[in-house]
Amino acid sequence: MAKMWAGRTSGIIDSVADDFNSSIHFDYKMYKQDIKGSMAHALMLGAQNIITKKEAETLIDGLQSILDDLESGALKFNMKCEDIHMFVEEELTSRLGDVGKKLHTARSRNDQVALDIRMYLRDETNEIIELTKDVISAITEKAEEHRSTILPGYTHLQRAQPITFGHHLMAYAMMLMRDIDRFEDCLKRMNISPIGCCALAGTTYNTDRVFEAKQLGFSGISMNSLDGVSDRDFSVELMSDIAILMMHLSRFSEEIILWSSWEFKFIELSDAYTTGSSIMPQKKNPDMAELVRGKTGRVYGDLMGLLTTLKGLPLAYNKDMQEDKESVFDAVETVKMCLKVFAPMVATMNVCTDNMKKAAQEGFINATDLADYLVKKGLPFRSAYKISGQIVSKCINDGKVLETLSLCEYKSFSPLFDEDLYKEIDLKTCVEKRISEGGTGLASVEKQIKAVKEFLNQ
Numbered sequence: 001m002a003k004m005w006a007g008r009t010s011g012i013i014d015s016v017a018d019d020f021n022s023s024i025h026f027d028y029k030m031y032k033q034d035i036k037g038s039m040a041h042a043l044m045l046g047a048q049n050i051i052t053k054k055e056a057e058t059l060i061d062g063l064q065s066i067l068d069d070l071e072s073g074a075l076k077f078n079m080k081c082e083d084i085h086m087f088v089e090e091e092l093t094s095r096l097g098d099v100g101k102k103l104h105t106a107r108s109r110n111d112q113v114a115l116d117i118r119m120y121l122r123d124e125t126n127e128i129i130e131l132t133k134d135v136i137s138a139i140t141e142k143a144e145e146h147r148s149t150i151l152p153g154y155t156h157l158q159r160a161q162p163i164t165f166g167h168h169l170m171a172y173a174m175m176l177m178r179d180i181d182r183f184e185d186c187l188k189r190m191n192i193s194p195i196g197c198c199a200l201a202g203t204t205y206n207t208d209r210v211f212e213a214k215q216l217g218f219s220g221i222s223m224n225s226l227d228g229v230s231d232r233d234f235s236v237e238l239m240s241d242i243a244i245l246m247m248h249l250s251r252f253s254e255e256i257i258l259w260s261s262w263e264f265k266f267i268e269l270s271d272a273y274t275t276g277s278s279i280m281p282q283k284k285n286p287d288m289a290e291l292v293r294g295k296t297g298r299v300y301g302d303l304m305g306l307l308t309t310l311k312g313l314p315l316a317y318n319k320d321m322q323e324d325k326e327s328v329f330d331a332v333e334t335v336k337m338c339l340k341v342f343a344p345m346v347a348t349m350n351v352c353t354d355n356m357k358k359a360a361q362e363g364f365i366n367a368t369d370l371a372d373y374l375v376k377k378g379l380p381f382r383s384a385y386k387i388s389g390q391i392v393s394k395c396i397n398d399g400k401v402l403e404t405l406s407l408c409e410y411k412s413f414s415p416l417f418d419e420d421l422y423k424e425i426d427l428k429t430c431v432e433k434r435i436s437e438g439g440t441g442l443a444s445v446e447k448q449i450k451a452v453k454e455f456l457n458q
């Protein structure tokens with residue numbers, strides 16, 4: 001069958017080329033945005049007397065009936081159509097006859113597709129924000145429960161200083177809050193309407209772009225028609241923001257995987273978020289966390305793909321740009337799935353507080369506090385640091401820990417040591433003393449929790 005654009009050519013396209021060229025198998029997802037966009041366009045055409053008000057009404061009713069039928073299942077997508085825009089227009093024309101053919105006045109598929117994708121991604125971005133909030137809320141609840149649970153804090157994956165699990169968790173809440181901030185910022189630039197830019201140069205009709213943009217909830221219109229139809233920087237930006245969010249989820253996943261190992265046993269995931277092995281009966285594998293970590297690479301690939309597609313394109317629209325959708329859809333779907341599994345996985349994980357405590361007692365993680373003790377007694381920090389290091393070395397040789405070294409032994413390193421040192425190196429004291437802003441001390445963790453809760457409730 002000849003295409004709607006038959007005229008200059010026969011509109012008969014080779015069937016393999018037709019499959020290659022068509023995008024309906026993935027852009028059908030934008031049907032709602034396409035129809036809503038067309039309704040606003042018809043309304044504008046009527047308001048500007050480019051078509052009659054009656055014709056505008058007929059078009060709008062026809063579009064509404066297509067939307068209703070698609071949603072009820074009475075109408076199926078015709079996968080023989082080139083894309084979603086052609087499908088809706090063809091269906092409309094078959095329902096309304098000649099009036100249907102008036103819809104495409106003063107627009108082009110180039111501004112139509114740019115409009116649809118902005119509207120589609122705008123909705124998806126808002127959903128990603130809500131799902132990210134669910135993860136933050138699960139993290140914050142766990143953090144509150146464990147605001148005094150002690151575990152080792154690590155640098156270089158070596159035990160470093162004692163911290164609370166609440167503090168550790170809240171670090172991720174902070175990262176995810178910034179991710180939301182980035183999505184909200186991205187929305188500002190995404191929410192600009194390109195419709196009315198037409199094919200590339202604007203139009204000779206007396207259109208009202210601002211009216212049409214307002215109907216569709218946009219905050220403004222693109223100021224340059226070439227730019228409006230040919231950039232996809234908002235998709236690149238969204239995918240960059242998704243990639244950063246995935247990077248954060250991936251780091252968290254890595255810790256969940258480590259913590260679930262027998263070597264750590266800091267947490268036990270709920271059965272609902274683990275799998276067994278087909279051969280090893282003892283296994284309980286953290287597959288969900290591993291998949292989040294794995295899918296992060298895939299999302300980075302989506303971002304790189306679109307950046308590469310766009311990098312050499314001359315203005316304005318080029319068919320290469322049809323390649324923008326699958327990557328951004330994939331990144332969006334992937335991150336949404338990851339967020340949906342992440343929130344309950346965190347909420348249901350069991351924290352093995354005794355194992356955390358035991359690990360904290362074994363790694364000399366109070367050595368900094370020992371040095372600080374000597375500093376408070378008047379020794380310069382560098383000298384205190386050296387003495388503490390020598391004490392740690394002695395403990396390692398003698399198979400002891402700082403808590404089990406006698407006062408007499410301490411005094412052989414410095415006369416400044418006294419009975420009160422044991423209280424100073426007690427892990428609970430070490431944590432409680434870290435009262436600096438943003439530190440692991442209780443007041444700071446509670447302040448973080450409060451700030452995050454306020455953010456979630458606003």
Ligand code: ARG
Pocket residue numbers: 023027082083109110113317319321322323
């Ligand atoms: N399916 C096309 C896309 O996704 C729509 C725009 C087609 N425009 C054109 N001039 N062929 O990019």
